[in-house]
Amino acid sequence: MVEIGDTVVSFDLFEQRFCCDLSVCRGECCIEGDSGAPLEEEEVAELEKVLPTVWNDLSEECRRVIEKQGVAYRDADGDLVTSIVGDRECVFSYKDADGVCKCAVEKAYREGRTGFYKPISCHLYPVRLTKYEGFTAVNYHRWEVCACAEKLGRKIGMPVYKFLKEPLIRRFGEAWYKELEEAAEAYEAEFRSV
Template sequence: MIFINDTIVSEAFIQAQFVCDLPRCKGDCCVSGDAGAPLEENEISLLEDYLDDIKPFMIADGIKVVETDGVYDYDEMGNLVTPLVNGSACAFAGFHDNGTSFCAIEKSFLAGKIDFKKPISCHLYPVRLLQKDGFTHINYHQWSICVPAIRKGNKEGVPLYKFLKEPLIRRFGEEWYKQLCKEIQKKR
């Protein structure tokens, strides 16, 4: 484990090798599971404000869900999450012709329509953040759908923390990321 400021970085996160392999996994993390992606409170107003710019990239069922139920839901623990379509796919997921899912929020961002890339929990995946006892715990969520990403990460020798450099800096800052790299190097 590594402690940096008010964060605790898990050993599994430190040791993992990972590179998303969309041609193999088809973006299943956006369409599988029993709850939507975790949301931070400030992200709800962003989704509400940008919804009209995101809708052109969404599927009809996703649009219906957010128009009927709103841009967020609660999981069984009472945490804010993205709403789901038919209890499975994120309402903000879209699909390419080959069946690979994509994030409609990110598509809108990449098209220059909005300045919000996607919820930080999605950007950080397969990392999940847990707030506990005044600390942010940084945990590696190991899920069978990500086996292709683990294989690719191992083959290419890419540590998870390097693969997630951009979202880690987005969430914790450049100095925190530099400290993380330094602490990981000390452990090797």
């Protein structure tokens, strides 16, 4: 692991290869799991604010869940997460013309209808953040639904930290990411010399 500011970053971000392959997985990460996507407290207000903008992009089932319990809830572990439909997909998911599950919030952002991209935990996936007293752990999360992303990442030689450059900068800033790149280069140089 490497320390950067108040974070401790797993070497998995340098070692593992990853690149989403939606043509294979069909957006399974927005569907599978035992609870919704982790949220920061302030993201609940952002999701509530964007709700009228994305409402018509959501299925009737998603809208019913939101009307009943809101955009978020606390899961069995006490973590704040997005609401889900039938213990499965996120209430902000929708199917595109090809049947791929995608994020309605991200769609609205890309279309210029909102300034909120999507929850940072979604943007950062497959990286998960765990906050401890004094530091935040930055870890790679392996999940069988992402096996095709690992395969494509290996094929094209894409390290996790490079695949996630945009969300890592969004969460930690340019200077932090530059330090991460330098640490990755030093790690790779040391690994190659062995």
